[in-house]
Amino acid sequence: MRNFHALFFLAAGGFCLLPMHRAAAALDYSPETGWTVEDSSGKTAVEATAAAQLDKAERFEKAGDYHQAALAYYELTRRFPRSGAAADAQLKAGDMAMAGGDYDQAYIYYNQYLTKYPKGDDFDQALEGMYNVGQKFLEGARRRVFGVKAFPSMVRAQEIFENIVKTAPFSKWAPLAQFYAGQALEKRGQPEDAIAAYQEVISRYPTDPAAADAQYQIGYVYLVQSRTAYDQSAASKAQEAFEDYLAQYPNSEKAAQAQDNLKALQGHENSNTVQVAKYYDKKKDYKAAVIYYNEVIKEEPGTPDAKAAKDRIDALRAKLGDAALEAGPEKTETGARAQEQRRLQAQVETASRSDYLGPPVAQPTPTPGDSSAPPSPPLRSSPDDLGPQPPAVEPALPSQ
Numbered sequence: 001m002r003n004f005h006a007l008f009f010l011a012a013g014g015f016c017l018l019p020m021h022r023a024a025a026a027l028d029y030s031p032e033t034g035w036t037v038e039d040s041s042g043k044t045a046v047e048a049t050a051a052a053q054l055d056k057a058e059r060f061e062k063a064g065d066y067h068q069a070a071l072a073y074y075e076l077t078r079r080f081p082r083s084g085a086a087a088d089a090q091l092k093a094g095d096m097a098m099a100g101g102d103y104d105q106a107y108i109y110y111n112q113y114l115t116k117y118p119k120g121d122d123f124d125q126a127l128e129g130m131y132n133v134g135q136k137f138l139e140g141a142r143r144r145v146f147g148v149k150a151f152p153s154m155v156r157a158q159e160i161f162e163n164i165v166k167t168a169p170f171s172k173w174a175p176l177a178q179f180y181a182g183q184a185l186e187k188r189g190q191p192e193d194a195i196a197a198y199q200e201v202i203s204r205y206p207t208d209p210a211a212a213d214a215q216y217q218i219g220y221v222y223l224v225q226s227r228t229a230y231d232q233s234a235a236s237k238a239q240e241a242f243e244d245y246l247a248q249y250p251n252s253e254k255a256a257q258a259q260d261n262l263k264a265l266q267g268h269e270n271s272n273t274v275q276v277a278k279y280y281d282k283k284k285d286y287k288a289a290v291i292y293y294n295e296v297i298k299e300e301p302g303t304p305d306a307k308a309a310k311d312r313i314d315a316l317r318a319k320l321g322d323a324a325l326e327a328g329p330e331k332t333e334t335g336a337r338a339q340e341q342r343r344l345q346a347q348v349e350t351a352s353r354s355d356y357l358g359p360p361v362a363q364p365t366p367t368p369g370d371s372s373a374p375p376s377p378p379l380r381s382s383p384d385d386l387g388p389q390p391p392a393v394e395p396a397l398p399s400q
Contacts, residue, residue, distance in 0.1 A: 046075050050083035057089065066100030074109065077116075087117045094129050103141050107133045107160055114167050127164060127173045134160035134177070138184055158184035175205040179214055191221050212249045216258060219245060223261055239265050277309065286316055290325050 047053040057072035073093040077086045094109035106129065113126040120126070137143075137157035161184065164177035182197030198221075201214035219241030226235035242258045242265075249255065277292030293309035316325060 046079050050076055050080035050085055053080065054085050054089065057092070061092075061096060066096045067102065070094075070096035070100065070102070070105065070109070077112075087113070087120050087122065090116065091122045091126055091129070094126065098129060098133065103133050103136045104143055104156070107156075111163065123168075124171065124173075127168055127171055130160060130164055131173050131177060134164070134180060138180060138187075154184045154188045158188070169204075175201060175208040175210040178204065179210045179217075182214065182217065186217075186221060191225055195221055212245070212252050212254075215241065215245045215248065216252075216254050219258065219261065223265065226265070235265055277312075281312070286320060286325055290316060 047056055053072065053076040057069050057076060060066075060069035060072055070093045073089040073096060076083065076089040077093070080086060083089075090109065090113045094106045094113065097103075097106035097109055110126045110130040110133065113120065114123065114130070117123065117126075134157050137153055137160065143153045143156060158181050161177040161181040164171070165174050165181070168174060178197060178201045182194045182201070185191075185197055186194040195218050198214040198218045201208075202211045205211055219238050222234045222238035222241060226232070226238055239262060242262050245252075245258050246255060246262075277289050277296060280286070280289035280292065290313055293313050296309040297306045313325075
């Protein structure tokens with residue numbers, strides 16, 4: 001064990017001393033280019049003129065050294081921003097990073113083009129490049145950390161697609177980008193946000209072909225929710241979405257699949273109805289059971305479930321009679337009992353109010369001849385009697 005520790009520290013110390021043997025090398029980092037090493041080969045050295053720097057970048061590209069080509073093109077835009085080749089070099093930096101598999105860096109370069117050259121001739125091409133980078137992350141490409149591929153990132157894909165929509169909302173790439181932002185959210189396990197993204201496609205780009213895909217995908221997300229969470233409301237929303245899809249896009253390539261999904265949803269719903277009918281049957285609530293058995297027969301005519309439901313209804317009728325299975329009005333005593341329950345419930349709800357002060361207090365009604373009652377004021381008996389009336393006599397205070 002001691003030998004192992006000694007070897008470990010010896011190796012670590014030797015590694016730390018390695019840069020001392022390369023005094024000509026310099027490690028440099030920037031958010032735009034990441035970590036780079038400038039050595040005696042002069043790979044990252046910037047030429048004196050834009051033309052010479054462009055020639056250098058093209059040589060790296062021709063040799064297939066896409067990483068150095070991307071750096072050389074980027075250095076041209078950074079050191080010679082007013083050069084006529086700067087805009088093209090910015091785009092080429094993104095293309096070279098893309099070709100080298102450094103998708104994060106490609107996104108940065110393309111985004112810089114869109115920011116620095118909003119009216120550039122290759123604006124649409126930069127958008128396309130950014131869109132392709134987003135697709136790579138959506139397909140599971142891994143992000144790089146210090147130059148090493150580490151982990152896939154749906155968050156990065158979502159960010160890229162949303163940035164396209166924000167930067168160029170009226171471009172031909174915007175509808176697709178909005179749709180794939182929904183896909184990224186769906187893969188991240190955020191179905192509600194994904195549905196909102198798909199609905200945004202429909203509302204903002206209703207005539208674009210992506211709107212049809214978005215409408216279908218809304219139904220699909222709800223369909224998955226209905227199966228995984230057994231959510232009946234999600235099943236209803238899925239059915240509604242697929243019906244809207246077929247109504248608006250009856251000739252689309254996914255129309256047949258939408259119809260199959262509707263059949264599956266209907267079968268799932270009917271299966272639930274059968275289970276409900278059997279539940280009431282087992283509880284001996286035969287009236288309710290017959291109601292649901294009839295629903296199965298109505299919704300699934302000719303199916304084995306419908307036949308089984310009909311056979312069970314016939315058996316119950318033979319056993320109990322038609323009158324016992326008919327759903328009629330409440331019996332008199334049942335209605336009266338329900339009315340009494342409603343009255344009592346109303347009393348409970350009234351007593352629970354925060355402003356409830358208790359039942360009304362009965363006021364005593366004075367009886368004729370009661371001396372304790374205050375006398376009524378005298379009334380005028382003639383229209384000519386306009387004089388003031390004598391003041392009313394207050395009742396005597398009670399004696400102690």
